Amino acid sequence: MQPKLSTTTLFQPETIYTSTATSQVEVFKEIAQKLYQRNLVTASFVNNLIDREIHYPTGMDLSVISSHYPNIAIPHTECEFVKTRRIIPVKLINPLTFHSMIAPASTLEVHFLFMILNDDPEGQVNVLAQIMDFISQTPSDQLEHFFKLTTPNEIYQFLNQNF
Amino acid sequence: MIKILAACGAGVNSSHQIKDALETEMGNRGYEVTADAVMVKDITEEMMAHYDIFTPIAATDLGFDPKIPVIDAGPILYRMPAMAEPVYDQVEEAIKAMK
Numbered sequence: 243m244q245p246k247l248s249t250t251t252l253f254q255p256e257t258i259y260t261s262t263a264t265s266q267v268e269v270f271k272e273i274a275q276k277l278y279q280r281n282l283v284t285a286s287f288v289n290n291l292i293d294r295e296i297h298y299p300t301g302m303d304l305s306v307i308s309s310h311y312p313n314i315a316i317p318h319t320e321c322e323f324v325k326t327r328r329i330i331p332v333k334l335i336n337p338l339t340f341h342s343m344i345a346p347a348s349t350l351e352v353h354f355l356f357m358i359l360n361d362d363p364e365g366q367v368n369v370l371a372q373i374m375d376f377i378s379q380t381p382s383d384q385l386e387h388f389f390k391l392t393t394p395n396e397i398y399q400f401l402n403q404n405f
Numbered sequence: 406m407i408k409i410l411a412a413c414g415a416g417v418n419s420s421h422q423i424k425d426a427l428e429t430e431m432g433n434r435g436y437e438v439t440a441d442a443v444m445v446k447d448i449t450e451e452m453m454a455h456y457d458i459f460t461p462i463a464a465t466d467l468g469f470d471p472k473i474p475v476i477d478a479g480p481i482l483y484r485m486p487a488m489a490e491p492v493y494d495q496v497e498e499a500i501k502a503m504k
Binding site for chain 1: 413414415417418419421422425444445462463464477479480482483484485488
């Protein structure tokens with residue numbers, strides 16, 4: 243069993259967002275700019291994020307877990323473009339099209355991003371594993387409620403209590 | 406010792422989860438396994454010659470044909486036994502075939 247990072251370490255209230263972006267590139271630019279202003283990523287982060295998503299997509303089809311769950315994506319970059327280890331939740335008001343991580347030829351309509359900032363790939367904590375454990379182990383009615391939340395404060399409070 | 410090469414786009418999150426899961430599960434099944442996590446773009450034919458099994462997260466065009474068993478390990482990322490077991494079984498079959 244791997245050690246876990248605490249919710250207060252992985253999530254910060256000031257880096258939880260909702261976005262009305264209407265394209266993948268638009269939301270990446272919007273969030274990357276906010277993260278850059280907080281000195282959490284490098285200036286090259288946004289270009290690597292966009293380029294990497296084209297070649298190595300990160301959409302996750304959650305219908306295999308529950309037909310009631312919206313799909314998510316877990317955008318991330320190589321560690322050299324990141325200055326911290328943190329998860330950046332982004333509620334998408336407008337669902338956006340992503341390609342599937344494990345079946346890249348197929349597309350998914352994504353409603354929520356768990357953007358991963360990870361500057362230490364050799365660390366003992368696997369951030370992606372913690373996200374997927376949260377999704378697979380949270381009671382389905384609660385997770386459905388979570389995905390319907392629309393304010394950063396509500397999202398943070400839920401994650402703080404349930405992640 | 407069986408050597409597995411796990412790979413994803415960034416070599417950070419996905420491939421490390423696959424590395425950890427395969428080392429743990431194959432260890433539980435009684436096999437000595439070590440895995441490395443790398444970026445797909447860094448993989449060369451020469452690098453792959455040092456490994457016994459290749460486990461990308463999805464079908465991957467490397468620009469050459471791997472000479473070792475290739476097993477798509479993406480379903481492991483869901484952290485659900487029902488999805489991961491078929492991948493583990495394929496890896497175990499590949500290991501058995503080497504012996």
